[in-house]
Amino acid sequence: MQTRPAYALTSVDNTLRLLQLLRDTGRLRLKDAAEELGIAPSTAHRLMAMLVYRGFAVQDEGRRYQPGPALGVGPVTSSRNRQLRTLCAPFMETLCEDTGETVNLSVRVGTRSRFLFTVESGNVLRVGDRRGAVxxxxxxxxxxxxxxxLDDDAVRRLFTSPVAETGGDALGEADLSALLHELGxxxxxxxxxNIDATESGVxxxxxxxxxxxxxxxxxLSISAPTFRSDRLLARPVRAVLFERRRQIEEELATLADPDE
Known part of the structure; x- marks a missing residue:
């Protein structure tokens, strides 16, 4: 067991403890962080602001903090995400067999998507494993x-927030209008x-x-090389994707709601 250093700096220690809380819970309210560390909410806010600034945390539209991209691509520790991954894995494997393409499970954290699990296609030309990517x-x-x-106002707030600005995800009016139209x-x-939007050829x-x-x-998503995008977006592949989604949602219906 490690002993606490005699020269420990309280602010540094609290910041590291916040990182541990983010890592282990996957979601954190400012009030809960302050109570856990035994510090004032204003102090917790200043520490969180630095974590957001450095990319270790992001704030969602509900003003809760979640792990940011600077925490890297280590294993997902949130119990909700582990449960989702375990439940979805067999259906994802079947979907991969159905389509011959790579299948991904992802969640949204603020303005970012985090890939929780991938079933990689066996094709020689395929999209690789994106597990852990943000x-x-x-x-x-x-x-x-x-x-x-989300409704349009929530999307607008999300992509014009200081957090989005810090993370490099802020959108100007033209790009935001185009996004809102696409979301409609x-x-x-x-x-x-997504055609070549995250990576050329994907x-x-x-x-x-x-x-x-x-x-x-x-x-739930299927990824393929862009030269196979016509097949990917065709009705037969969409129908298979919709059917696997239906099966997964039937299983999800037997579980407690993750956010309850």
Missing amino acids: LPAHRTSGGKVLLAE QIREQGFAA SALGVALRGPSGRAVAA
């Missing part, structure tokens, strides 16, 4: 279907596509996965 939500198919769950189309059609098709309350808890 990408701009407005550029990924899974991120866009989850952003489409996604709400109508029930899926999102395309994807994504749908939202809903929990018992009807709230989206994650995104």
Whole structure:
């Protein structure tokens, strides 16, 4: 067991403890952080602001803090995310066999998408494992279907916030208007596509996965080389994706809502 150094700096220690809380809980309110550390909310806010500034934390539209991209691509420790990954894995494997393409499970953290799990295609030319990757939500198919769950005002606040500015995800008016228009189309059609938006030569098709309350808890997506994008976006592949989503949501309905 490690002993506390005699020269320990309280502010540094509290910052490191905040990082541990973010890592181990996956979601943290400022009030809870202050209570856990035994410090004033104003002090907790200043420490969190530095973590956000350095990319170790992001703040979602509910003003809760979640792990940021600077925490790296280590294993997901949130119990909700582990449960989702375990539940979805067999259906993702079947979807990979159905389509011959790579299948991903992702969640949205503020303006970013985090990839929780990947079932990689066996094709020689395929999209690789993106497990642990953190990408701009407005550029990924899974991120866009989850952003489409928000109303336009919430999306606008999200991408014009100081947090988005710090993280490099802030959008100007023209780009934001284009995103809001695309999200409207996604709400109508029930899926999102990504053609070369995150990486040249990579395309994807994504749908939202809903929990018992009807709230989206994650995104399921199929990724393929762009030269196969016509097949990826065709009705037969969409139908298979929708069917696997239905099966996953039936399983999710037997579980407690993650946010309850």
